[in-house]
């Protein structure tokens with residue numbers, strides 16, 4: 150299949166006021182050619198469409214939708230315990246949740262997703278049915294050193310057997326990673342096994358890390374040190390590790406992470422909502438840590454909107470550092486695109502270039518967030534007008550999956566109907582008020 154995106158606007162290479170008028174030729178899911186020439190801002194009209202690469206949502210739980218609004222106003226300890234209640238969900242229910250959540254994330258411009266799942270098969274199926282790229286971390290737990298309800302556990306022997314089965318779905322567009330809910334759910338032996346498997350399968354480890362003082366103190370009680378120091382002492386922290394949150398780390402731990410080459414995934418909305426604190430992103434940034442950004446579960450966000458996350462991160466760090474320029478637009482876009490692609494282990498560069506997969510966002514310059522049009526700086530709207538900015542059209546591997554802000558095909562409707570049926574049955578088991 151081939152077609153041309155005619156007379157669209159691309160960001161130019163000479164700053165945020167430079168633009169190009171382009172015809173983008175797409176063939177077999179890939180950008181085949183680009184014909185472009187410079188266009189003056191005064192010649193851009195609201196009838197034009199602005200085209201950008203897709204973003205990466207670097208942390209998403211596709212299977213937490215049925216908890217949305219049921220886990221509001223809970224401490225992180227109560228929230229985790231409530232999440233561990235085994236709801237009466239079938240794999241079909243999990244699939245419908247994943248379809249809904251992935252499409253929701255896609256509507257905010259995330260064309261690549263880093264998902265976690267303790268039941269990966271329905272999530273893998275949902276990725277493939279939508280045609281979205283990214284990575285899925287298969288989560289295994291073998292201990293529980295937290296409070297309240299115990300998460301599902303598995304023996305060390307079963308971990309590799311199950312992972313080998315899930316890994317059969319690994320390909321260049323959907324990578325299969327391994328991990329655990331946190332240090333509280335993974336013994337030292339399991340943590341070492343993750344690293345061993347990551348090396349042997351040439352994949353990555355993904356884990357919630359130092360998410361609030363409670364989890365750090367529990368690690369100290371049970372393992373005699375903090376989570377980051379534990380990984381360091383086990384000799385396993387390296388560039389294969391993608392650490393989610395890292396809100397509660399000290400200066401020495403920041404240095405350990407930086408030295409190891411591990412990446413950090415920042416989820417500021419979730420961290421604020423669950424009251425675990427603010428990750429020291431400026432310190433990570435200054436030490437050269439690879440940083441990406443994710444929305445976490447929509448039960449503790451409550452959106453799957455990656456631009457909302459970038460917006461909140463910008464405001465939050467400007468406020469706490471009393472510096473409006475602490476992370477400028479360029480840095481936030483690094484978190485949103487190339488750093489995220491590195492985290493999911495993609496071989497793509499996230500640019501609109503000949504030979505690259507056509508994962509593109511098409512923005513209508515008629516949208517109110519782009520007024521006044523002739524100021525340019527369109528990319529500012531994605532961050533500073535995030536609540537109002539949605540792509541008009543989303544192209545995944547050359548296929549238009551969202552047109553006129555609406556998902557094409559019937560997957561979204563079928564998923565929504567299935568979710569409504571499940572919730573109407575009154576199956577949801579609410580957590581006790583406090584543990």
Ligand SMILES: [Zn+2]
Nearest residue numbers: 210357445446
């Ligand atoms: Zn999470």
